[in-house]
Amino acid sequence: MNNLPSREQAWNILTKYVTTDHLQRHVLMVEGAMRHFARLYHENEDDWGVLGMLHDIDFELYPEEHLAHAPQILRDEGFDEEFIHAVESHGYGICSDVEPVTNAEKVLFAVDELTGLIYACALMRPSRSVMDLEVKSVKKKFKTANFAANVDRKVIQDGADRLGMPLDDVIRETILGMRECAESIGLSGSEPSSE
DSSP: OOSOOOHHHHHHHHHHHOOOHHHHHHHHHHHHHHHHHHHHTTOOHHHHHHHHHHTTTTTTTOGGGTTTSHHHHHHHTTOOHHHHHHHHHTTBTTTBOOOOOSHHHHHHHHHHHHHHHHHHHHHHSTTOBSTTOOHHHHHHHHTOTTTTTTSOHHHHHHHHHHHTOOHHHHHHHHHHHHHHTTTTTTOBSOSOOOO
């Protein structure tokens, strides 16, 4: 992934195609997790963050054809084929046949669904915050199939297996990544409840 835009430039690109609050929040969660994992892997945090931010660039416009249009959108925006491969790989076995092979691709594959589960778990807490969320709470909800039922547990486990990390460790590190962006995703606990 060469010559990637700055975070601000990437956000400007994203918001041309992704305008809904919930999707913007999702990519910010994934970006936070990606930045955290990049530091663990001693990789470029900004590059991994841009990948996390732009991974769902075509989802709002083409929800039934997710990742079918992302390559052309990204080419038009000046991204190289390596970056496009990384974006496509997060849908492996779901809506893409591009397998995640690099560390960044494997992490993106693992945390994409997991951030949604962690977000749902945090909202259930009295604090409505990720700051006091523990791995055991997420693991309990992971095993409860009807909680956040749209989150594919098999994909999360497959992602952990691809990383060669125990699921508990992947959950812990993803929580830590989401804590770093807690304010921007509304999980810092400082916002008044909307209820």
